[in-house]
Amino acid sequence: MTIKYLVTGASGQLGALVIDALLARVPAEEIGALVRRSEAAAPLEAKGVSVRIASYDDAAALETAFAGVERLLLISSSEVGQRAAQHGRVIEAAKTAGVGFIAYTSILNADSSPLKVLPVEHVATETALAASGLSYALLRNGWYTENYVMGAGAALEHGALIGAAGEGRISSAARKDYAEAATAVLTGDLPESGTIYELAGDDSYTLAEFAAALSEAAGKTVPYVNMSEAEYAAALTGAGLPGPVAEMLADSDRGASEGGLFSDDKTLSTLIGRATTPWRETLKAGL
Numbered sequence: 639m640t641i642k643y644l645v646t647g648a649s650g651q652l653g654a655l656v657i658d659a660l661l662a663r664v665p666a667e668e669i670g671a672l673v674r675r676s677e678a679a680a681p682l683e684a685k686g687v688s689v690r691i692a693s694y695d696d697a698a699a700l701e702t703a704f705a706g707v708e709r710l711l712l713i714s715s716s717e718v719g720q721r722a723a724q725h726g727r728v729i730e731a732a733k734t735a736g737v738g739f740i741a742y743t744s745i746l747n748a749d750s751s752p753l754k755v756l757p758v759e760h761v762a763t764e765t766a767l768a769a770s771g772l773s774y775a776l777l778r779n780g781w782y783t784e785n786y787v788m789g790a791g792a793a794l795e796h797g798a799l800i801g802a803a804g805e806g807r808i809s810s811a812a813r814k815d816y817a818e819a820a821t822a823v824l825t826g827d828l829p830e831s832g833t834i835y836e837l838a839g840d841d842s843y844t845l846a847e848f849a850a851a852l853s854e855a856a857g858k859t860v861p862y863v864n865m866s867e868a869e870y871a872a873a874l875t876g877a878g879l880p881g882p883v884a885e886m887l888a889d890s891d892r893g894a895s896e897g898g899l900f901s902d903d904k905t906l907s908t909l910i911g912r913a914t915t916p917w918r919e920t921l922k923a924g925l
Contacts, residue, residue, distance in 0.1 A: 655817035694724035753893030780838035
């Protein structure tokens with residue numbers, strides 16, 4: 639069975655939004671959803687899309703799932719430390735199955751970012767795509783506003799927003815903005831192979847400004863407390879996060895202090911044909 643568009647990680651936070659964005663643009667019968675577990679299939683099938691099941695760790699299942707696929711959106715794995723190998727399997731299976739085009743969700747300025755943890759596996763994936771011979775494009779997504787909104791509850795509970803971003807400005811956008819951009823690239827005229835889209839929000843903020851907006855929205859004063867990278871990692875570990883996750887988040891904040899999450903490039907809003915979702919709007923909606 640031929641499927642024009644297949645979205646990996648389709649039951650995840652970004653993938654589900656991409657499916658919805660595709661449904662707003664193209665007929666459901668042209669859309670495929672790849673999920674790891676059969677129990678994730680029903681909600682997607684209810685929307686009329688075709689569901690295929692394979693994990694990034696199963697090369698044979700991936701090859702079967704990619705049969706007849708014209709355009710593939712490879713949403714990066716959530717398993718930091720295993721991503722490069724997993725994505726490599728996806729790319730190899732796509733090549734074997736004859737997929738015509740891959741769009742990959744990378745990270746903002748992957749090859750020059752001051753962040754030390756997250757970009758490594760994205761760069762490895764970008765390199766694998768370049769060597770594959772497949773036609774591809776890179777969606778270098780900036781930070782999701784939701785990444786900070788999810789910590790708002792804890793900040794309100796403890797009376798402070800903590801971090802290690804200093805005065806670094808963060809050009810985040812809502813997940814739905816990135817989902818619409820991926821859909822635009824996937825369904826539009828195919829770009830030249832190797833095209834890079836640096837994607838970020840139209841507006842930026844420091845974490846002190848984010849804390850001030852949180853204070854105003856919640857009616858409670860929540861200051862921003864800046865820490866060193868090591869102090870922030872220790873605080874996150876103390877709050878129950880696994881060590882590697884805490885280190886990744888602390889490194890990302892330290893990278894933000896060096897400009898790693900800032901961009902004044904308006905490619906994202908250009909792709910989606912509107913201004914990106916204001917970060918204050920996403921914050922208020924998340925409270």
